[in-house]
Amino acid sequence: MYPKSFEQLVGALEALPGVGTKTAQRYAFTLLNKTEKAQELAEALAAIKNLRRCKKCGFLSENDLCEICNDSHRDISTIMVVASDQDLTAVERTGQYHGLYHVLNGTLSSTKGIYPEDLNLETLYERLDGIKEVIIAISPTIDGEMTALYLDKVLKKYPLKITRLAYGLPMGANLDYADDMTITKALIHRQKFEEQ
Amino acid sequence: MYPKSFEQLVGALEALPGVGTKTAQRYAFTLLNKTEKAQELAEALAAIKNLRRCKKCGFLSENDLCEICNDSHRDISTIMVVASDQDLTAVERTGQYHGLYHVLNGTLSSTKGIYPEDLNLETLYERLDGIKEVIIAISPTIDGEMTALYLDKVLKKYPLKITRLAYGLPMGANLDYADDMTITKALIHRQKFEEQ
Numbered sequence: 001m002y003p004k005s006f007e008q009l010v011g012a013l014e015a016l017p018g019v020g021t022k023t024a025q026r027y028a029f030t031l032l033n034k035t036e037k038a039q040e041l042a043e044a045l046a047a048i049k050n051l052r053r054c055k056k057c058g059f060l061s062e063n064d065l066c067e068i069c070n071d072s073h074r075d076i077s078t079i080m081v082v083a084s085d086q087d088l089t090a091v092e093r094t095g096q097y098h099g100l101y102h103v104l105n106g107t108l109s110s111t112k113g114i115y116p117e118d119l120n121l122e123t124l125y126e127r128l129d130g131i132k133e134v135i136i137a138i139s140p141t142i143d144g145e146m147t148a149l150y151l152d153k154v155l156k157k158y159p160l161k162i163t164r165l166a167y168g169l170p171m172g173a174n175l176d177y178a179d180d181m182t183i184t185k186a187l188i189h190r191q192k193f194e195e196q
Numbered sequence: 197m198y199p200k201s202f203e204q205l206v207g208a209l210e211a212l213p214g215v216g217t218k219t220a221q222r223y224a225f226t227l228l229n230k231t232e233k234a235q236e237l238a239e240a241l242a243a244i245k246n247l248r249r250c251k252k253c254g255f256l257s258e259n260d261l262c263e264i265c266n267d268s269h270r271d272i273s274t275i276m277v278v279a280s281d282q283d284l285t286a287v288e289r290t291g292q293y294h295g296l297y298h299v300l301n302g303t304l305s306s307t308k309g310i311y312p313e314d315l316n317l318e319t320l321y322e323r324l325d326g327i328k329e330v331i332i333a334i335s336p337t338i339d340g341e342m343t344a345l346y347l348d349k350v351l352k353k354y355p356l357k358i359t360r361l362a363y364g365l366p367m368g369a370n371l372d373y374a375d376d377m378t379i380t381k382a383l384i385h386r387q388k389f390e391e392q
Contacts, residue, residue, distance in 0.1 A: 002281070009243070025282065026213055045235075
């Protein structure tokens with residue numbers, strides 16, 4: 001029904017996650033009516049061809065080393081292992097962590113068939129010299145927990161402290177609505193008042 | 197946090213309707229991981245630069261005249277006036293209409309300040325010679341009704357039949373959930389059983 005080039009744009013937009021034909025058409029009409037926005041998007045798509053993974057930590061980067069690995073103000077004795085770029089930025093946003101990161105780009109998964117060799121792990125082992133602490137900061141999902149346990153097992157062979165983000169009630173949570181596992185973890189790891 | 201070219205892609209994607217930073221980031225990661233999809237999108241964006249409006253009816257087209265206006269099998273004595281490209285394709289999808297269209301590219305709106313001169317109306321008046329019937333097929337919203345009434349008033353000056361899509365209960369509707377206005381319209385315009 002629509003001209004071929006319009007249908008192609010709709011088709012290309014349908015590749016985005018969770019976008020069906022109806023939404024893709026709405027996007028396409030917006031891009032059609034805002035030509036400078038369409039131009040910006042086309043240029044941005046061309047520019048990401050230069051994006052790669054930091055050779056040291058695996059984070060997105062325009063150069064061989066990412067901005068964080070290149071930052072001389074970071075504490076180079078600590079590495080926080082995260083599953084994804086998004087998780088890294090979530091921690092970085094807090095401004096509370098000043099060490100280095102290591103991005104696994106995934107988690108182990110028996111259902112999806114993701115094994116240790118599919119993750120960015122080799123480069124982690126190569127950079128453990130001189131590291132005092134590895135913080136495992138992987139989301140406590142089933143796959144995440146499996147990955148954390150695996151990492152803990154492997155990293156125990158190295159002379160370093162292995163820690164993980166604390167489990168407990170999220171700030172602002174309603175105890176009544178928290179799941180049993182979270183309450184159990186919060187109880188087991190209960191903290192002294194002054195520690196909070 | 198992210199490399200500049202990634203942030204630019206996220207920013208460009210945020211121009212899409214209803215897309216916030218979180219969704220734009222999800223889209224950007226998908227495009228980053230599926231390079232051939234990103235390439236397709238970039239090419240499709242380049243191709244829509246050639247899209248324009250049909251000089252006769254105002255529908256999207258790659259040429260001066262759209263496919264429908266160019267189709268010699270259509271009934272050239274009937275014009276259906278629709279508000280948007282999407283409305284045209286909704287009617288066309290049914291395969292029940294074989295006449296021509298005229299796309300207004302909007303509806304009158306006192307709140308948004310859209311007046312007759314802002315719509316694709318001049319070209320409509322220019323093509324009324326030899327037309328036997330104009331079907332007004334504009335969504336029955338407040339602005340749509342105002343536009344339909346305006347069109348009816350203007351078109352009455354021409355020697356042609358003016359009709360509009362029937363109002364009534366949508367197929368599959370539950371009478372109990374239909375709004376009063378729809379039930380009232382369905383009652384006033386009740387049809388003989390054999391007409392259905």
